Amino acid sequence: MHRPVHAVHFETDDACCTRVVAPAVRLQTVQDETPPLPDDKADAMKASLKGMVWVPGGSFTMGSDDPLARPDEQPMHPVKLDGFWMDATEVTNAQFSAFVEATGYITVAERPIEWEELKKQVPPGTPKPPDEVLKPGSLVFTPPDHPVDLHRFDLWWQWTLGADWRHPEGPNSSIEGRASHPVVHIAHEDATAYAKWANKRLPTEAEWEYAARGGLDGKVNVWGDAPVNAKRCNTWQGHFPNENTAEDGFVGAAPVRSFAPNGYRLYDMAGNVWEWCSDLYRADAYGVRTRDLTPGAACWNPSGPSRSFDPRNPDAPTSYVQRGGSFLCNDSYCASYRPSARMGCPPDTGLSHVGFRCVVTAPPPSNGDG
Numbered sequence: 600m601h602r603p604v605h606a607v608h609f610e611t612d613d614a615c616c617t618r619v620v621a622p623a624v625r626l627q628t629v630q631d632e633t634p635p636l637p638d639d640k641a642d643a644m645k646a647s648l649k650g651m652v653w654v655p656g657g658s659f660t661m662g663s664d665d666p667l668a669r670p671d672e673q674p675m676h677p678v679k680l681d682g683f684w685m686d687a688t689e690v691t692n693a694q695f696s697a698f699v700e701a702t703g704y705i706t707v708a709e710r711p712i713e714w715e716e717l718k719k720q721v722p723p724g725t726p727k728p729p730d731e732v733l734k735p736g737s738l739v740f741t742p743p744d745h746p747v748d749l750h751r752f753d754l755w756w757q758w759t760l761g762a763d764w765r766h767p768e769g770p771n772s773s774i775e776g777r778a779s780h781p782v783v784h785i786a787h788e789d790a791t792a793y794a795k796w797a798n799k800r801l802p803t804e805a806e807w808e809y810a811a812r813g814g815l816d817g818k819v820n821v822w823g824d825a826p827v828n829a830k831r832c833n834t835w836q837g838h839f840p841n842e843n844t845a846e847d848g849f850v851g852a853a854p855v856r857s858f859a860p861n862g863y864r865l866y867d868m869a870g871n872v873w874e875w876c877s878d879l880y881r882a883d884a885y886g887v888r889t890r891d892l893t894p895g896a897a898c899w900n901p902s903g904p905s906r907s908f909d910p911r912n913p914d915a916p917t918s919y920v921q922r923g924g925s926f927l928c929n930d931s932y933c934a935s936y937r938p939s940a941r942m943g944c945p946p947d948t949g950l951s952h953v954g955f956r957c958v959v960t961a962p963p964p965s966n967g968d969g
């Protein structure tokens with residue numbers, strides 16, 4: 600199930616070797632040729648970098664041939680990136696609250712579903728559903744009490760009226776006491792709106808994977824090749840989806856920074872909640888990207904395909920990339936805590952395990968404060 604697509608305007612480029620557009624800031628390679636920022640702009644930039652870490656530019660191998668890897672993680676290919684700043688953690692409820700208080704923003708999950716939009720995404724002649732069904736809501740993980748067919752995700756995802764970022768499990772739940780938890784039920788346009796307000800942007804898929812690897816190129820996991828365990832990150836222990844032993848201490852999302860960071864001091868790049876990227880999702884994105892690539896050459900700052908297609912959700916008009924997996928990841932079903940794992944999701948779909956973090960293109964730290 601997905602909600603109607605709201606106006607999401609996104610420009611991207613098919614070409615592999617294009618640079619990410621940097622809004623009003625300079626790349627490291629040109630910083631010595633430009634005058635320093637005025638004090639007020641420098642202060643604003645410094646404030647916007649609070650809580651972010653510097654990810655130095657470099658190259659890495661994108662994708663994986665691990666036995667757990669899916670076909671959309673291949674072919675593996677070399678990628679080069681400029682350095683950038685990244686939020687050290689997933690955006691928290693406290694941070695998202697500040698955005699909503701400042702702007703009055705209403706998330707997609709809090710808005711009624713517009714039938715005129717929805718009917719563009721269903722077979723012609725489909726009757727208008729009852730108004731009750733078109734009220735605001737979101738998809739909440741609701742575990743069955745017995746083992747079920749793992750192809751039947753509808754058996755554990757329940758459309759829940761009144762579920763949104765303030766009510767993660769439905770109208771009778773709240774985020775009280777969860778200020779440091781990642782915000783969830785976030786649609787792509789919600790994440791984009793927050794990023795714009797914060798003078799940030801969503802990471803490209805390549806930036807996300809490079810950052811998640813933390814300098815460990817070619818490893819299966821963000822901590823190296825050792826297998827996942829309950830001390831590494833917040834995933835699912837037990838039989839999915841009916842038995843959650845929470846050996847890692849968390850049935851659902853954990854407060855950010857509950858587990859050790861990776862090599863770039865980024866937290867929860869494996870598990871906890873999924874994180875939106877700016878790239879449109881195509882299962883064959885890497886094949887298209889490398890088709891005309893000179894052997895041995897690297898893609899420079901790839902920004903994703905110009906059109907999406909997700910064979911797992913072929914009716915979706917648009918899909919964007921999510922990365923990192925969540926507290927629902929289990930090797931029996933979804934080993935997406937791996938840095939190379941990819942997921943496509945319609946932009947209007949926020950779920951109870953989907954959040955985001957942002958990046959900024961700006962000069963590197965000058966005094967070790969990154």
Ligand SMILES: [Ca+2]
Nearest residue numbers: 833834847849
């Ligand atoms: Ca857990």
Ligand SMILES: [Ca+2]
Nearest residue numbers: 867870872923
């Ligand atoms: Ca995460």
